[in-house]
Each structure stands twice: as C-alpha cells, then as structure tokens.
Amino acid sequence: MTTPDPAADPKDATWAEIVDIARTVAIALLIALLLRIIIFQPFTIPSASMEPGLLEGDYVVITKFDYGWSRHSIPFSPPLWKGRLFGGDPKRGDVVVFKLPRDGHTDYIKRIIGLPGDRVQVRHSVVYVNGKAIPRVLVGVTQDVAASGMPVTAFNETRPDGKVYTTFDRSPDQEGDNTDVYVVPAGQYFAMGDNRDNSSDSRWPRALGVGFVPAENLEGKARFILASWTPGASLFKPWTWFTHFQPRRFLHGLR
Numbered sequence: 001m002t003t004p005d006p007a008a009d010p011k012d013a014t015w016a017e018i019v020d021i022a023r024t025v026a027i028a029l030l031i032a033l034l035l036r037i038i039i040f041q042p043f044t045i046p047s048a049s050m051e052p053g054l055l056e057g058d059y060v061v062i063t064k065f066d067y068g069w070s071r072h073s074i075p076f077s078p079p080l081w082k083g084r085l086f087g088g089d090p091k092r093g094d095v096v097v098f099k100l101p102r103d104g105h106t107d108y109i110k111r112i113i114g115l116p117g118d119r120v121q122v123r124h125s126v127v128y129v130n131g132k133a134i135p136r137v138l139v140g141v142t143q144d145v146a147a148s149g150m151p152v153t154a155f156n157e158t159r160p161d162g163k164v165y166t167t168f169d170r171s172p173d174q175e176g177d178n179t180d181v182y183v184v185p186a187g188q189y190f191a192m193g194d195n196r197d198n199s200s201d202s203r204w205p206r207a208l209g210v211g212f213v214p215a216e217n218l219e220g221k222a223r224f225i226l227a228s229w230t231p232g233a234s235l236f237k238p239w240t241w242f243t244h245f246q247p248r249r250f251l252h253g254l255r
Contacts, residue, residue, distance in 0.1 A: 037073050039064055041220060043097050043107060048146030049193035049200070050095070050109055052154070052166050053254065054222075056146055057229045057246075060109075060254070062097050062220035066090075070216045072099045084215055090115070090189060092129070093159030095222040095254050098191070098213050102206045109222060110201055110210070111165075114182065114190030122179045122203065124172040125196060127157075134158070136167070144168055147198060165255040170197040179203055188212040225252040 045058040054060065064073055068087020071080050077099060090096055090112045100106040114120040119130050127134045139154035152168040159165065171177070174197040182202070184190045191213050193199025200209040233244035 033075075036075075037064065037069070040223075041097075042226060043109065043222070045109065046107075048144070048198055049195050050111070051144065051146060051168055051195040051198075052142075053095075053194055054109065054225070055228065055249075057231060057233065057244075058225045058249065059227045059229075060222050061224055061226050062222050064220045066221040067096075067215075067218045070218070072104075072217055072219050077104055082216065084218075089215075090218065090221070091161070092118075093161065093163065093165075096189075096191070097219045097222060099217045099219065101211055101214060101217055104217070107219070108191075108210065110191035110193050110199070110213075112189050113192045113202070114184040116184050116186045116188060118184045118190065120182045120184065120190045120202075122177055125169045125174070125177040126172075127192070139166065142168075144170075144195065144198065152195075152197075159255070163255045165194060168195045168197070176203045182212075185212060187215050189215070189218075222254050224254055225249050228252075 040061050040063050043060050043062055045054050045056055045060065048056055065087060067090060068084040070084045071077050071082075074080070092112055092115055094112045095109065096112055097107055097109045100108050113127060113134075114129060121128045126136070135158040136155040139156055141151055142154050143149045144152045150170065152170050155167050155169060156164050157167055169177075176197070176199075182190055189212065190202040191210060192201045192203065202210050202212060205211050228246040228249035229241070229244045230246060231244075233240040
C-alpha cells in the first residue's frame with residue numbers, strides 16, 4: 001500500500017483525478033461510438049409508414065454487420081469512401097434503415113421488395129415481383145390508429161423465406177396502388193412501407209419520395225423493438241416514461 005506524500009500539492013491530486021475521470025469518459029464514449037458504427041444502432045420510428053409491424057414511438061435496434069459498412073454507418077455520414085466494405089446483400093423482405101437518397105441525411109425505414117435486376121409493379125394494391133404476386137391472405141378490416149382511426153384492410157404477406165408480415169391497405173385504387181413496371185438498377189433496391197397507402201417510398205421518384213435506394217445508403221437491418229411508448233411520452237416528463245410504456249412490445253422481434 002502506497003503511503004500518501006504529506007508534501008504533495010492537493011491541487012496536483014485534484015487535477016490528476018480530473019484527468020483520470022476525463023480519460024475514463026473518453027474511452028467509454030469511444031467504445032460506445034465503435035459499437036454504434038460496427039455492431040448496432042438504436043433508431044426511433046418517426047412515422048406510421050411501417051404499421052402495423054412498427055408503430056410511431058417504437059425504439060428499434062438495427063445491426064450493422066449484415067450488409068457491411070459505408071460512410072453512412074458513421075454519424076453525420078462523412079465522405080470518407082464510396083460503396084460498402086464487407087458484409088452481404090439484403091434479402092427480399094428485409095426491414096432496413098437507410099439514408100434518404102435525395103439528401104443523404106434523413107433516416108428512413110422500409111421493407112426491401114425489389115433486388116437489383118428485379119421488375120416490380122403494383123396492380124390494384126397487389127405487389128408483383130418479376131411477374132409473380134407476393135402471396136397475401138386477407139385478415140380483415142381494422143383501424144389505422146395513426147390516421148385517426150381510418151378503416152384499413154389488413155393482409156398477411158409471405159416473404160421468400162416463409163416469414164409472414166402484415167400490411168395495411170385503404171383501398172385497391174389509391175395513389176401508388178397501380179404503377180408502371182420498375183426495373184431495379186444494379187447496386188440499388190426497391191423499398192416499400194407496410195402501410196401501403198400511407199408511405200412515401202420507391203414508388204415515387206427521388207425528388208418526391210424515395211426512388212431506388214443505393215446499396216451505399218443502407219445503414220443496417222432492423223432486428224427487434226427494444227422498447228415502445230404511446231404518443232404523449234416526453235423526455236421532459238419522466239412520469240410518462242412509465243405511463244406511456246408498452247410492455248407487450250418490449251424486445252419484440254421483427255419480420
């Protein structure tokens with residue numbers, strides 16, 4: 001055990017403690033930043049475009065390693081390199097977070113419908129990929145809570161891997177329910193929201209909606225809902241953290 005030096009300057013000891021704390025905080029922040037860049041990132045759902053699977057107020061976790069890393073994996077998307085490093089390609093049906101192509105900064109979350117080279121078309125709200133309709137089964141009429149209780153028809157659609165997810169449709173002839181054939185360019189993807197008539201996505205050109213999503217813009221694959229709060233929760237009203245918390249959505253996996 002070291003015996004304190006009675007002649008030591010208390011100011012030096014205080015500064016040494018401050019430096020030690022600052023170093024510890026800096027290392028912790030660096031580790032957190034590296035984890036956010038390399039492994040995972042939390043993301044707040046800002047709109048109702050992915051209902052009913054994802055709701056406004058859901059706090060989801062995306063993993064970064066599935067598709068590799070691009071400059072958009074780093075906060076503020078610095079122009080360090082082009083393209084992606086390592087990782088694989090998204091699969092049809094994946095729910096992904098990406099940077100909006102027209103500005104390169106806004107985070108969007110959608111479902112991958114078309115892969116490079118695919119031909120995608122919507123006819124009377126049914127989505128066709130390479131001439132084949134995505135299998136769907138009628139669930140029934142429900143309400144879109146985010147749209148003031150508007151009646152919507154729910155369908156269960158099936159991904160190529162057999163997983164089933166639910167979509168909302170207001171009617172078969174809304175804007176975006178009947179489209180031309182989109183041919184997905186190389187290195188890009190066609191993305192749509194599950195709330196089909198309440199989603200700005202690849203059905204609209206880049207200047208108006210999303211357009212095709214470049215592979216470089218992908219940030220990660222949405223894996224699960226970490227937590228969820230109903231509208232009205234506020235960071236500055238701590239009691240709402242509990243009164244608006246939705247325990248049934250805690251650690252809820254995504255399809």
